[in-house]
Amino acid sequence: MPQSSRKTWLWLLLAAAFLIPLLRPVVPDLVSDYRLFLVSTMMIAAIAVLGLNLLTGFNGQISLGHGAFYAVGAYVAAILMDQLNWPYWLTLPAAAIICFIVGYLFGLPALKLEGHYLALATFALALAVPQILKYKWLEGLTGGVQGIVLSKPEAPFGLPLSEDQWLYYYILIVMVLLYWAAANILNSRSGRAMMAIRDQYMAADTMGIDTSLYKTVTFGISAAYTGIAGALSASAIAFVAPDSFNFFLSIKFLIGLVVGGIGSLTGSVVGGIFYVLVDNSAQALSTFIKNDVGLQFDLSAYTVFGILLIALMYLMPMGIVGGVAYLVHNMRASMRGAPAKDQQAAAKQRA
Numbered sequence: 309m310p311q312s313s314r315k316t317w318l319w320l321l322l323a324a325a326f327l328i329p330l331l332r333p334v335v336p337d338l339v340s341d342y343r344l345f346l347v348s349t350m351m352i353a354a355i356a357v358l359g360l361n362l363l364t365g366f367n368g369q370i371s372l373g374h375g376a377f378y379a380v381g382a383y384v385a386a387i388l389m390d391q392l393n394w395p396y397w398l399t400l401p402a403a404a405i406i407c408f409i410v411g412y413l414f415g416l417p418a419l420k421l422e423g424h425y426l427a428l429a430t431f432a433l434a435l436a437v438p439q440i441l442k443y444k445w446l447e448g449l450t451g452g453v454q455g456i457v458l459s460k461p462e463a464p465f466g467l468p469l470s471e472d473q474w475l476y477y478y479i480l481i482v483m484v485l486l487y488w489a490a491a492n493i494l495n496s497r498s499g500r501a502m503m504a505i506r507d508q509y510m511a512a513d514t515m516g517i518d519t520s521l522y523k524t525v526t527f528g529i530s531a532a533y534t535g536i537a538g539a540l541s542a543s544a545i546a547f548v549a550p551d552s553f554n555f556f557l558s559i560k561f562l563i564g565l566v567v568g569g570i571g572s573l574t575g576s577v578v579g580g581i582f583y584v585l586v587d588n589s590a591q592a593l594s595t596f597i598k599n600d601v602g603l604q605f606d607l608s609a610y611t612v613f614g615i616l617l618i619a620l621m622y623l624m625p626m627g628i629v630g631g632v633a634y635l636v637h638n639m640r641a642s643m644r645g646a647p648a649k650d651q652q653a654a655a656k657q658r659a
Contacts, residue, residue: 322484325480326477326480328344328347329344329469329473329476329477332473341470341471341472341473342472344472344473344475344476345472345475345476345544346584346588347476348472348475348476348479348544349541349544349545349584350580350581350584350585351479351480351483351580352479352537352540352541352544352580353537353561353564353579353580353581353583353584354483354576354577354579354580354581355482355483355486355533355534355536355537355540355580356374356378356533356534356537356538356561356580357561357564357565357568357576357579357580357583358486358487358490358533358573358576358577358580359374359377359529359530359531359532359533359534359535359536359537360374360530360534360561360562360565361565361570361571361572361573361575361576361579362490362493362502362526362529362530362533363526363527363530364562364565364570365565365570365571365572365575366494366499366502366503366506366526366571367502367503367505367506367522367523367526367530368505368506368507368509369418369426369523369526369527370423370424370426370427370430371426371427371430371530371558371562372427372428372430372431372434372555372558372559372562373429373430373431373432373433373434373558374430374434374530374531374534374558374561374562375434375437375553375554375555375556375557375558375561376430376433376434376436376437376553376558377407377410377411377530377531377534377535377538378534378535378537378538378541378553378557378561379437379438379441379538379550379552379553379557380403380406380407380410380437380535380538381403381404381406381407381534381535381536381537381538381539381542382403382538382539382541382542382548382552382553383441383450383456383538383542383548384399384402384403384406384407384535384538384539385399385400385402385403385538385539385540385542385543386456386458386542386548387449387450387456388402389458389542389543390456390458391449396461396543397478399539399542399543400482400536400539400540402539403535403536403538403539404532404533404535404536404539405532406535407531407532407534407535407536407538408528408529408531408532408535409528410531410535411527411528411529411530411531411532412524412525412527412528412531414430414433414527414531415523415524415525415526415527415528416524417429418430418523418524418527419520419523419524430558431555431558434555434557434558435555437553438550438551438553438554439550441550441553442550450550451548451549452550453549453550453551454549455547455548455549455550455552456547456548456549457546457547458542458543458546458547458548459546460472460475460543460544460546461474461475461478461543462474475543475544478543479540479544482536482540486533486536487573487576487577490533490573491573493529494573498522501517501522502522502526504517505517505519505522505523534561556610560583560587560613561583563579563582563583563613563617564576564579564580564582564583565579566579566617566621566627567579567582567583567616567617567620567627567628568580568582568627568628568629569626569627569628569629569630570627572627572629572630574629575627575628575629575630578627578628578629579627582616582628586612586613586616589612590608590611590612593612
């Protein structure tokens, strides 16, 4: 697709996204607060998957612990709002800075680890953080097992918007800015260096790229993106608790990345939508199978994730975005090839 066409479609999608909440007076059942909240959680998940994509898809470092950075961002925002009465919008840069520092410091020892060894180290991080949040010496800050209850932010400047409508716009603006920043990073010299390390580590090192610096900084940026997603979730859900950030959250981010498309910004959006849809529809699917199909067993979200992941790996090994792009490319190639074949056939008949 030409660059101008892509920009046109992008602007049309953004315009549609901004207009959707305004249709609530016209179709209140279709554009309800619950559906806006669901879309908001999809956008938050897309930001978290984007953070993982920057590390794994574009830099080649495998992580099974991004749920830990998500938890750190959520708790930084919750503690600042609950204990220090910070405005919700000011918690985003705070969560980004702290998560960047945590990610950078974790990336330093991770320089000595590659492949599944790095995955195991991040796996340990994902297991440790929820337990640390429950630690009795931190209960004054984290609320322990009970967590922290917050209030949803209201629309500023007297705007006639409900809490969920305002959160939708707030999260949408943050997501667009973060994707724009990620696209600019990847199109810069630093982005090309990140991808060079992913594709040919030894060649990149030989060409003078400071691989250690780029890997640790990428780890920090990735953690910052995921931490911002966690801070947004604290405002949107208005509650944080350690059990909300278990190891399976990291697995869901990874599944969303693989399903959407590794190394694709658009794939991060698709992966976030997929993760939230499956997570929220698994119970309804289980009820349908038991009551309508007659099979007496429960389907957990993880079962649905596994089945869909296996099916997509066979049908679209490059992810949904890669599979769709492949199909569109083949259709265009066949459409361009058809007139040429007709001309060749007519020439043979004339001969």
